[in-house]
Amino acid sequence: MTEQEQTTADPTSPARDGVFTTAAGLDIEEYYTPAAIEDLDYDRDLGVPGGYPFTRGPYPGMYRTRVWTRRFQVGFGSPQESNERIKYLAKTGANGFVITIDLPTSYGFDSDDGIADGEVGVTGVAISTLEDMEALYDGFSPDSVSYALSIRPPVSTVTLAMLACVAEKRGVPLDKVIGTQQNDPYYQMSGGPLQTVTQFFPLDATTRLCIDNIEFISTKMPKLNWMVTNGYNLRETGVNAVQDGAFTLGHAFDIFRLCQERGLDVDVFSKRASFFLSCSIDFFEEVAKFRAMRRLYAKTMKERFGAKTDECCRLRFSVQSAGNTLTTQQPQVNVIRTSMEALAAAFGGAQSIHLCSYDEGHGLPTEESSSIALRTQQVLAYETGVTKAVDPLAGSYYVEDLTNRMEAAISAKLAEVDEFGGMGECIKRGWLEGQINEARYHNQEELDSGRRTLVGVNAFTCGPDEDPPIKVHKIQADVWGERRAAYLKEYRAGRDQAAWAEAMGQIERAWKAGENMVPVIMNAVRNKVTMGECHDAMRDAMGWSFKNAARDAAKREGVG
Amino acid sequence: MAKRVLLAKMGLDSHDTGIVTVAHILRNAGYEVIYLGLHNYADEVVNTAIAEDVDAIGVSFLSGQHTTQMRRLLDAMKKSELDLPVLCGGVIPADDAADLKAMGVAEVFSPGTLSAEVVRRVELAVGA
Numbered sequence: 001m002t003e004q005e006q007t008t009a010d011p012t013s014p015a016r017d018g019v020f021t022t023a024a025g026l027d028i029e030e031y032y033t034p035a036a037i038e039d040l041d042y043d044r045d046l047g048v049p050g051g052y053p054f055t056r057g058p059y060p061g062m063y064r065t066r067v068w069t070r071r072f073q074v075g076f077g078s079p080q081e082s083n084e085r086i087k088y089l090a091k092t093g094a095n096g097f098v099i100t101i102d103l104p105t106s107y108g109f110d111s112d113d114g115i116a117d118g119e120v121g122v123t124g125v126a127i128s129t130l131e132d133m134e135a136l137y138d139g140f141s142p143d144s145v146s147y148a149l150s151i152r153p154p155v156s157t158v159t160l161a162m163l164a165c166v167a168e169k170r171g172v173p174l175d176k177v178i179g180t181q182q183n184d185p186y187y188q189m190s191g192g193p194l195q196t197v198t199q200f201f202p203l204d205a206t207t208r209l210c211i212d213n214i215e216f217i218s219t220k221m222p223k224l225n226w227m228v229t230n231g232y233n234l235r236e237t238g239v240n241a242v243q244d245g246a247f248t249l250g251h252a253f254d255i256f257r258l259c260q261e262r263g264l265d266v267d268v269f270s271k272r273a274s275f276f277l278s279c280s281i282d283f284f285e286e287v288a289k290f291r292a293m294r295r296l297y298a299k300t301m302k303e304r305f306g307a308k309t310d311e312c313c314r315l316r317f318s319v320q321s322a323g324n325t326l327t328t329q330q331p332q333v334n335v336i337r338t339s340m341e342a343l344a345a346a347f348g349g350a351q352s353i354h355l356c357s358y359d360e361g362h363g364l365p366t367e368e369s370s371s372i373a374l375r376t377q378q379v380l381a382y383e384t385g386v387t388k389a390v391d392p393l394a395g396s397y398y399v400e401d402l403t404n405r406m407e408a409a410i411s412a413k414l415a416e417v418d419e420f421g422g423m424g425e426c427i428k429r430g431w432l433e434g435q436i437n438e439a440r441y442h443n444q445e446e447l448d449s450g451r452r453t454l455v456g457v458n459a460f461t462c463g464p465d466e467d468p469p470i471k472v473h474k475i476q477a478d479v480w481g482e483r484r485a486a487y488l489k490e491y492r493a494g495r496d497q498a499a500w501a502e503a504m505g506q507i508e509r510a511w512k513a514g515e516n517m518v519p520v521i522m523n524a525v526r527n528k529v530t531m532g533e534c535h536d537a538m539r540d541a542m543g544w545s546f547k548n549a550a551r552d553a554a555k556r557e558g559v560g
Numbered sequence: 561m562a563k564r565v566l567l568a569k570m571g572l573d574s575h576d577t578g579i580v581t582v583a584h585i586l587r588n589a590g591y592e593v594i595y596l597g598l599h600n601y602a603d604e605v606v607n608t609a610i611a612e613d614v615d616a617i618g619v620s621f622l623s624g625q626h627t628t629q630m631r632r633l634l635d636a637m638k639k640s641e642l643d644l645p646v647l648c649g650g651v652i653p654a655d656d657a658a659d660l661k662a663m664g665v666a667e668v669f670s671p672g673t674l675s676a677e678v679v680r681r682v683e684l685a686v687g688a
Contacts, residue, residue, distance in 0.1 A: 107572060115572070117628075118625055118629065119623075122623060195597055195599075199598070199599060324577070327672050328651070328671045360651075361670070362651065362653050362654070443581075444585065444675060456672075475624045477624070477628060548601070549601035549603060553601065
């Protein structure tokens with residue numbers, strides 16, 4: 001062992017005070033015996049894959065029938081540039097796309113808004129107009145390519161309306177359109193939940209639009225995944241696997257309750273519900289989490305929401321490997337971390353997997369690092385043979401016991417959420433933020449004390465000079481911003497101003513009348529109302545505004 | 561008297577795990593920390609720094625806006641003749657970190673910096 005390998009942590013002793021635990025703190029015995037699963041009733045607790053309560057997987061046959069989708073995340077600059085990239089990736093074997101949206105669009109601002117200065121196209125693609133959405137679908141038909149838009153309401157109402165209009169223009173019937181609209185009103189943009197979900201649009205209005213989307217999709221676009229509950233971003237804030245399971249299910253259950261209050265039929269609207277989950281590094285805990293969440297979801301759908309068909313009790317999920325487990329130091333080692341996370345996701349029964357690129361801690365992924373992430377999955381799926389038997393860890397004394405205990409722990413946490421009146425209330429009252437912040441402090445203390453080993457960070461470190469240099473994705477925020485501003489100026493100048501004003505007026509009227517906003521927004525984007533203008537019209541209808549110094553400064557300077 | 565540090569997120573980036581954790585670390589180390597939250601504009605950060613009479617400003621980025629936003633912050637400080645150490649953290653490519661330092665940023669912290677190291681380097685920049 002070299003001197004540098006021996007640092008603050010003592011990685012030979014992973015126990016704390018002689019006690020071994022999972023990352024979330026569940027005790028781990030030295031070994032497990034049949035006594036651990038004495039009470040396990042196979043039919044009641046596990047069942048066959050594809051059968052209630054779906055512990056062993058949502059579909060019969062699982063990866064023997066169809067290997068998980070290898071999703072590829074794409075989105076930068078303009079819709080045209082992103083579309084080119086999608087065309088290239090489709091040729092290299094990616095068969096599903098997560099479209100990331102830039103920050104201004106994610107918050108409902110046009111590329112030429114003062115608030116968007118320096119942010120256009122940086123973290124995803126900019127979408128401000130119906131034309132932008134059409135450009136994204138260039139060469140692809142909405143009934144043949146599956147795009148998953150990582151987006152939340154109010155923006156998802158506008159992108160949904162745009163998608164429906166693209167289908168109309170191409171002559172594709174709405175009930176044939178495939179894809180996914182992440183439509184989780186509580187999904188925060190990777191950070192402080194309260195501020196990100198309330199600063200630019202009131203939360204109750206966001207929730208209304210979420211239900212509007214569900215109502216529209218479940219009746220008119222039944223092949224579209226109407227709501228992907230986003231547990232990923234929540235987990236990335238630092239909460240543990242138990243909190244992850246509870247808060248994520250809590251998001252979904254809150255929305256289901258609101259759907260029922262709107263008079264929607266649980267046996268219709270829940271069919272296309274799905275989840276976007278994180279798979280972290282504590283291997284068995286993550287496998288147990290996925291299995292436990294599936295079982296708990298099935299029971300809750302049946303017993304609490306009165307779902308009558310098995311189809312509505314089946315939790316389906318896509319996975320992204322946990323970005324927050326990756327290190328800036330010795331970045332190539334991250335390939336190993338994501339491989340283990342992918343394996344846990346496969347053993348957990350994921351329907352689709354996206355792996356983070358190893359250079360996550362340095363910048364946005366390059367073509368090379370994204371390609372390694374895809375190849376990692378292909379090795380796992382096609383070389384290792386782990387896909388050949390369904391739920392291969394079932395029956396392990398340890399895994400079944402851990403699955404049972406995860407379910408109990410998630411249930412208990414969910415009961416805390418219910419005491420507050422659901423996740424919406426937990427967010428509004430700041431309780432969720434408190435939980436997140438405590439987890440963050442805890443995680444840092446675990447690293448500082450060496451109780452948790454992180455290779456390259458608190459153990460087995462090397463000097464910065466020994467880290468090989470890595471290429472990073474170059475950002476052209478200024479160029480993208482200028483080009484988009486010029487495009488939007490032309491777009492606004494070229495539209496029928498009377499038709500535009502009429503469509504803006506319709507938004508205000510429909511909002512006040514409590515109508516479903518999706519058809520109204522469809523009419524608006526057809527008449528060249530932009531993303532940002534749709535949002536402004538809705539805010540105006542509520543008499544609601546927000547203060548932003550960047551926007552104010554841009555207005556003073558006469559731009560934006 | 562305890563040194564005062566102003567922390568803020570700028571632009572639309574909302575990844576705040578790092579900065580919230582650093583706020584906690586610095587408070588535990590005896591600093592008075594004022595955290596402005598998300599979505600701040602350079603002028604707001606500078607005005608608050610003056611009003612609160614702080615000893616340093618810290619910002620963090622995880623979405624690639626560091627160079628643009630830091631340039632704005634440093635320009636706004638110059639305009640207000642505010643001369644304070646500026647600390648920056650987050651996912652920042654090595655080349656960009658060097659550029660930031662050349663622009664006058666006192667410290668650039670990467671993810672995975674342990675608390676003791678954070679405190680040591682803040683003390684160097686700000687004084688204990």
